[in-house]
Amino acid sequence: MDLFGEIRHLKLNGGTVVYDPRPSLGLSPDLLMKRLSSELVWEQHKVRLHDTVIDQPRLSGWHGDIVHTYTTLAHNLHPEPWSPVLKQLRQRVSKLAKAPFNSMLANLYRNGADSIGWHSDNEEGLGTEPTIALISLGAERKFSLRRWDDHRSMCDIILEHGSLLIMSGMTQRYWQHAVPRTSAVTGARISLTFRQIDPVSGRSLKSVTHKEQSGTDP
Ligand SMILES: O=C(O)CCC(=O)C(=O)O
């Protein structure tokens, strides 16, 4: 727990990562956790591994303006619309990260057995120096970073309830990240990862226009 709530700039060789433990998100982290747990559509995404298709060790939701797929994913991602809460979060996070976002991948780690393995978010449609902004809610989990070409070069950070992590510049080019499994955590965690995807250069299949949602309460 960061008692001072100070923004930290991680010292990474070839990476730009900023951690804000208490960004102003407009709603309390507790309320966000409660609402997003029940309001988002949580799906079991599947990845292709050699000849088999396996479940990812977490649930996910794809929101935004783009029908997309990842190289490893066994299916396309049809986006759910921006709900009023997500719209507000996108606006706030965009301002804090000084970057536009047209997509958001949400992850639900049901407990410490759920995880995400080492990867870089370097899909073609994200461009060469993508800014990815990540809100964490619920259980605190370790977020690990390592240089892809020198695994001894590492950095771990505990992502607190209601925190914001912004990765930008060359981070996705030189660094990988992961949220490892742990038997020490029993509670659930949600991460919201805001991204900007170019539908032309990426593996995005098309853009969609959602009907405007009624109501404005976040
Ligand atoms: O849940 C996290 O903190 C990381 C999620 C992530 O890396 C991703 O969705 O690409």
Ligand SMILES: [Fe+2]
């Ligand atoms: Fe990632």
